[in-house]
Amino acid sequence: MTLGETIREARKARNMTQGELAERLNISVQAVSQWETDKTAPNSKNLIDISKMLEIRLSAQHHISIETMLWKMAPGNKPAVKAPLVPWGSRAEWLNLQGNWEEPEEFYGEDFFDIRWKPIGEVFALECKSDAMAPVFQYGDHVIIDTGRAPEKADYVVAEVGHMDPFLAQFFPLGVDKNRVPIFELRYLAADRKPIVVNAENSGQVIGTVREHRRYYRTS
Numbered sequence: 653m654t655l656g657e658t659i660r661e662a663r664k665a666r667n668m669t670q671g672e673l674a675e676r677l678n679i680s681v682q683a684v685s686q687w688e689t690d691k692t693a694p695n696s697k698n699l700i701d702i703s704k705m706l707e708i709r710l711s712a713q714h715h716i717s718i719e720t721m722l723w724k725m726a727p728g729n730k731p732a733v734k735a736p737l738v739p740w741g742s743r744a745e746w747l748n749l750q751g752n753w754e755e756p757e758e759f760y761g762e763d764f765f766d767i768r769w770k771p772i773g774e775v776f777a778l779e780c781k782s783d784a785m786a787p788v789f790q791y792g793d794h795v796i797i798d799t800g801r802a803p804e805k806a807d808y809v810v811a812e813v814g815h816m817d818p819f820l821a822q823f824f825p826l827g828v829d830k831n832r833v834p835i836f837e838l839r840y841l842a843a844d845r846k847p848i849v850v851n852a853e854n855s856g857q858v859i860g861t862v863r864e865h866r867r868y869y870r871t872s
Contacts, residue, residue, distance in 0.1 A: 656690035662706035663688075677701055734764045735775040735796050741817055765796060767864065773800020775863075778810065778820070784840045785820050793867045795820065797860035808865075811838050813848055813856030821848070823858060 663673055670684045686692040765777050780793040803809045803823040812818045821838035828834050829852055839847040850856035
């Protein structure tokens with residue numbers, strides 16, 4: 653659910669009206685209505701109060717959504733969006749990283765990255781921990797993923813296939829089958845790794861496209 657839907661369902665579960673919630677937060681009913689329809693987002697203080705009052709466990713996904721919304725609403729110079737560094741593993745784990753709203757720099761997991769470009773979807777970061785995509789991506793590099801950008805030929809993506817954990821690969825479309833199901837190939841850069849073809853028999857999906865690649869070099 654979106655943040656607005658989460659707030660609305662939690663409020664209803666406690667038999668509380670929008671007016672009652674607004675009164676307890678010392679804000680307008682219109683503000684609550686706009687939150688619940690995802691037209692605006694609560695500020696950090698209101699989020700803390702809401703989470704305690706309605707016993708909502710705010711996830712990293714909610715935080716990313718808010719940052720994206722603030723980006724779209726901000727006039728002039730756009731603020732940085734924070735992309736959480738999530739651990740490799742089950743994709744479900746990425747949506748359940750708890751954090752500290754009073755200290756955003758400690759919000760989730762291991763770290764976060766400020767980005768200055770406008771995201772299309774949700775954003776997150778991953779640390780390269782294999783040589784499967786060397787030499788372009790080396791161990792310790794970070795990639796920042798945008799889940800809203802559709803991949804084009806030769807784009808680098810994060811994908812999942814079958815029961816495999818998400819992985820980094822290069823995307824190559826191969827058309828569609830007779831039922832209009834997309835067929836595409838996911839290629840590693842390492843010569844000893846075989847490409848994976850995704851089709852109706854071998855289901856998979858692209859989670860997001862690499863929008864930024866960061867590498868850190870030794871300075872001493």
